[in-house]
Amino acid sequence: MRIHPTAIVEDGARLGENVRIGPYCVVGAEVELGPDVELISHVAVAGRTRIGAGTRVWPFASVGHQPQDxxxxxxxxxxxxxxxxMIREHATLNPGTSGGGMLTQVGDRCLFMMGSHVGHDCRIGNNVILANNATLAGHVEVGDFAFLGGLCAVHQFVRIGTQAMVGGMSGVEKDVIPFGSVIGNRAELGGLNLVGLKRRGFDRETIHAIRAGYRVIFSGEGSLTERATRAAEEFADIAPVRLITDFILADSARSFCTPREV
Known part of the structure; x- marks a missing residue:
């Protein structure tokens, strides 16, 4: 364990093996840092915060301070x-509140670029990326492998599905389906995140099936719920399509981003 002499670690903080705390960091009394965590310098970690093994935090990040509620x-x-x-410079992550289950939760291998913000009571999956100055309001849910572009803003209670992509400078006030790609001042669904699907190794046949399911869901007769129900039956054996239909048919506080022509 290496703690710089200018750092302040309050009594009661729990530090795992090989923790490194750099110059001018402040670690609160109820903080738990797992093995191999590194606070590079000028990092402030407060409250009832637990940081998992191997996570690195860059200068001037604010982690675990009072929520903006x-x-x-x-x-x-x-x-x-x-x-x-990886929590980069000036990122902010807030704890939960009594109105949201008392917990903000972030998964493994996430990247929070400079100035990004995770509001109170958010639930973030694994391998999620928030680009520079991407912001999540309270109670937002983000699925695994989602990517949120720079300067985007996500409204309270919105759900961002697994492997969805939010374009830079987008304002997202409606749910984004798994594998969806949205962009705009008030984001609209622009199709599927095909680049992400290919990067993740989805084969050609599966991608074609997802595109077919997408067409059933977002075109034709009936309401969105009715079309999603039909797609769930028609593509019952295609797991990624089931992810989309389950997402749409689940309870939600928001409506959905849909294509412009719908």
């Missing part, structure tokens, strides 16, 4: 961050 009354909420994440 005027209803917050000092309740003992938590922030949990997974393994091998």
């Amino acid at each position: 005027l209803k917050y009354a000092g309740e003992p909420s938590r922030l949990e961050i997974g393994r091998d994440c």
Whole structure:
């Protein structure tokens, strides 16, 4: 364990093996840092925050401080961050509140680029990337392998599906389906995240099946729910299409991003 002499580690903080805490960092009394965590310099970690093994935090990040919710009354909420994440300069991650389950949760191998923000009570999966200044309001859910472009803003209670892509400078106020790609001042569905599918190794046959399911869901007669139900039956053996239909048919506080022509 290496702790720089200018760092402040309050009594009660729990530090795993080989933790490195650089110059002018501040670590609160209820913080838990897993093995091999590194706070590079000028990092402030507060509250009931747990950071998983191997995660690195860059200068001037603020992790675990009081959520930006005027209803917050000092309740003992938590922030949990997974393994091998990268939290870059000036990123902010807030704990939960009593109105959202008391927990903000981040999965493994996530990248939070400079100035990105994770609001209270968010649930973020594994391998998620928030580009520079991407921001999540409270209660947002983000699925595995999702990518959020620079300067985008996601409204409270919105769900971003598995491996979805949000274009830079987009304002997202509706749910984004798994594998969907959205962009715009008020984001509209522009199709599937085909680049992401190929990068993840989805074969040609599966991608064609997903595109066919997409067409059933977003064109033809009936409501979105009716079309999604038909697609769930027609593509019952195609797991990625089931992810999309399950996402649409699940309970949600928001409506959905749909294509412009719908």
